[in-house]
Amino acid sequence: MSLQAWPLEGIGEIRAGDDLAQVIVEHLAEPLDDGDVLVVTSKVVSKAAGLATTGDRESLLEAETARVVARRAQTRIVRTHSGLTLAAAGIDASNLEAGSVIPLPRDPDGAARELRTRLEALTGVRLGVVVSDTAGRAWRIGQTDIAIGAAGIAPLLSFAGVEDAYGNLLAVTSPAVADEIAGTADLVAGKLSGHPVVVVRGLPGEWFGAHDEGAAALIRDDGGDLFGLGARDAALAAVSRGDLPAGFPAPDEDDDLVALARAGADLSLADVTVAADGSLEVRALSEDGAPEAYVEAGALAERLRVLARALQRDVVIAVVSD
Structure with a gap:
């Protein structure tokens, strides 16, 4: 596999009500090909949807939180209503007017599907769309971009039952394709360069299709998540009264x-x-x-x-x- 990836230049400020697909098409340096993937940051998707607000950040965090996963001082890692686990529910204040904050798209996969449909109508080619956001990792320092929404591209591959080069039968190997595409786009775009859209070209044709499950397929449900609560929070839950919270580890x-x-x-x-x-x-x-x-x-x-x-x-x- 040989990939090409490049950011779209010249995309300015996205405002509420903008036709994001039309903006993308107007800034293409060359026509899109069948099998190209457009990686679009969640920030511009939320801006176009009119989600930016000057309201109270704490109130917005409460509204976006399905449950608290871990808390340490003022830092809260929460699970959002769309199932994502992120610091402060992914609410961001960067690249916005002073005093404004913006949440993630309400339905990231739905936003990816809508954008894909509109882009394909404008370009006449078969495309994939990934909506990306920046996230930390529980066991590692630093952040990387992940797919929070996807359409037209397999979010996950399964190699279960496939033999490796030594004849060993694989059991659980499942590359998170959509996340890897999002990470590739982030490297190309540059975190501070103001490039909210990246084209990725050269992915295998068999990865494309309806794939209606979207990036939600990458989210572990509460029953399968061994780290549904932080260590401190799990201990507090274990000694507290009342029902155990969602996300408490399933018993063995x-x-x-x-x-x-x-x-x-x-x-x-x-x-x-x-x-x-x-x-x-x-x-x-x-x-x-x-x-x-x-x-x-x-x-x-x-x-x-x-x-x-x-x-x-x-x-x-x-x-x-x-």
């Missing part, structure tokens, strides 16, 4: 509740046994009534309660005496 039936609790206990002072009815009985191990044994028994019981909540086990836990 292989986890041994009793073994996990005993691993952190002083078993010379207290221990736990499983009663005939399945309840857990915690006992202080002291023949002379030493207070430290009862303290350890209480701590063990609380550890069991937190673990039972975290593992979503419905079990009765009691401190008993013989």
Whole structure:
């Protein structure tokens, strides 16, 4: 595969109500070909949709947040109503008039589909569209662009069942094609150069088609997300009252509740046994009534309660005496 990518020059300020597809076509240095992908930043999509506001940023963040994933001081990582997990819901104030902020497109995949339909009508060629935004990564410093919307291009490939060069059968390898296209466009455009649209050419023809799933196919649902909450936030949820929040890790039936609790206990002072009815009985191990044994028994019981909540086990836990 040999790719070409270049930014469109001269696109000025996009304003509410602008025909973004028409603006793109007017700034093409050469005609588009079948199989070209237009990567468009979410900022200009939101601007054209009239989403920029001078309202209160905090109120906008609350409105855009489906749930908080992690919180540290003033920083909030949240899951938006469209399923994206981003710092401050992706709300941005850069490249806007002073005092203005702008959220992400309400329906990024829908915006990509509409833009693709309009571009294909104007150009007469088959295209893909990726709506991109900048995001951090949970385990790495820095940011990269990702696809938050896609149309006409496969967002994800699956190599499951394919043999590698050594004859090994692949099981889970799934390149995030739309994200890689977005990252390519970001490198070409330059973060500070004011190029909101990039053309990427040379992708395999079999990657193109309806692909109605869009970039939403790249989002893990709550049940499959092992990191649906930050470590601190998961711990707080585990010790809190009420229902566990969405995003709390799904339980693993292989986890041994009793073994996990005993691993952190002083078993010379207290221990736990499983009663005939399945309840857990915690006992202080002291023949002379030493207070430290009862303290350890209480701590063990609380550890069991937190673990039972975290593992979503419905079990009765009691401190008993013989």
